[in-house]
Amino acid sequence: xxxxxxxxxxxxxxxxxxxxxxxxxxxxxxxxxxxxxxxxxxxxxxxxxxxxxxxxxxxxxxxxxxxxxxxxxxxxxxxxxxxxxxxxxxxxxxxxxxxxxxxxxxxxxxxxxxxxxxxxxxxxxxxxxxxxxxxxxxxxxxxxxxxxxxxxxxxxxxxxxxxxxxxxxxxxxxxxxxxxxxxxxxxxxxxxxxxxxxxxxxxxxxxxxxx
Numbered sequence: 389x390x391x392x393x394x395x396x397x398x399x400x401x402x403x404x405x406x407x408x409x410x411x412x413x414x415x416x417x418x419x420x421x422x423x424x425x426x427x428x429x430x431x432x433x434x435x436x437x438x439x440x441x442x443x444x445x446x447x448x449x450x451x452x453x454x455x456x457x458x459x460x461x462x463x464x465x466x467x468x469x470x471x472x473x474x475x476x477x478x479x480x481x482x483x484x485x486x487x488x489x490x491x492x493x494x495x496x497x498x499x500x501x502x503x504x505x506x507x508x509x510x511x512x513x514x515x516x517x518x519x520x521x522x523x524x525x526x527x528x529x530x531x532x533x534x535x536x537x538x539x540x541x542x543x544x545x546x547x548x549x550x551x552x553x554x555x556x557x558x559x560x561x562x563x564x565x566x567x568x569x570x571x572x573x574x575x576x577x578x579x580x581x582x583x584x585x586x587x588x589x590x591x592x593x594x595x596x597x598x599x
Contacts, residue, residue: 420516420518420523420550421516421518421523421525421541421543421550422513422516422525424461424550425461425513425525425527425541425543425552426513427461428457428458428460428461429511431457431460432454432457432458435450435453435454435457436504438450441453450504451504454504455496459492461551461552462551462552462553463544463546463551463552463553464488464491464492464495465488466544466546466551466553467491467552467553467554467562467563468487468488468491468492469484469488470553470554470563470567471491471563471566471567471570472487472567472570473567473570473571474571475570475571475574475579478579479579483579486583487583487586490583490586490587491586493586494586509529509530509531509532510529510530511527511528511529511530512527512528512529512530513525513526513527514526514527514528521544521545522542522543522544522545523542523543523544523550524540524541524542524543525540525541525543526538526539526540526541527539527540527541537557537558538557538558538559539555539556539557540555540556541554541555542554542555542556570582573585
C-alpha cells in the first residue's frame with residue numbers, strides 16, 4: 389500500500405514541471421499571481437529554446453538556468469515546512485536548514501531532467517482567486533492525447549512576493565502527499581531515518597519500506 393502511494397509522487401512533480409512549457413493564456417491578470425507564474429513559464433521556455441544551451445556540453449549550464457528560473461517562484465522552505473508537518477516544530481534551526489536543503493534537492497535532483505524532455509503540452513490559465521495573503525491559480529494542461537489535467541497552484545505572500553507553496557494535481561496536493569510519506573517514515577522509524585533516505589535515495593521511487 390505504501391509503495392503504491394509513492395508512485396504518485398513522481399507523476400505529481402512531473403505534471404508540476406510539465407507546466408513550464410509552451411503555454412496558452414486565457415484571462416490575463418497583470419501583476420497578479422497568474423502573471424507571475426506565467427513569467428516563470430516564459431523564462432523556462434526561453435531557456436529551452438536557446439540553441440546554444442541545447443548543445444551537449446551545455447547541459448549543466450542549462451540545468452542551472454532552469455533551476456534558477458523555477459526557484460524564483462517556488463518557496464521551497466514553506467513547502468518543506470508544510471511537508472514535514474507537526475515534526476517541523478521539533479527540529480532545531482540547523483535541522484530545519486538541512487531539511488529544506490534536502491527537500492529542495494529531492495525535487496531538483498529527481499525531476500529537472502524531465503523538463504528537458506517534453507515541450508508540446510498546452511497550458512490554459514483558467515482563473516485566479518485571492519484571499520488576503522493567499523491565492524490560487526487554476527490551470528489546465530492539455531496532453532498530447534488531448535487529456536485535460538487540472539493543476540492548481542497555491543501561493544502566499546513571502547517578503548511581499550507571491551510564491552508557490554503547494555500544487556494540486558487533479559485535487560491531490562503535492563505537500564499533503566509528501567507529508568503522509570514523511571510522517572509514516574518518522575513514526576515507523578525516526579526522523580534520522582527520513583534524513584538518511586533523503587540523502588541516499590536518487591531514483592524516482594524515493595522511499596521504500598524495508599521488508
